[in-house]
Amino acid sequence: MNQNHIKELARSRARDLLSNHASFKHMPADQQREMYKQVVSEQMMHIMEDDGTPYARELRTTGSQRPANRTPRDYQQAAEDF
Secondary structure (H helix, E strand, O other), X not given: OOHHHHHHHHHHHHHHHHHOOHHHHOOOHHHHHHHHHHHHHHHXXXXXXXXXXXXXXXXXXXXXXXXXXXXXHHHHHHHHHO
């Protein structure tokens, strides 16, 4: 799977996750944008880890962009809490 495909799949998953939460729609645009970017990043990491791509292995060895102990479910819960 190439990087563009991974990114598009991650964006699609992020849209699906966030569109299911009415509270996300009521957040200020800047918060929505930031949360969307975080969820896309999380989804990309999950996809790459599942795919076992060299890029994923490199991120694991050099340090990923994933916030410590954060999962898409954390962002989903944060959207519900708003």
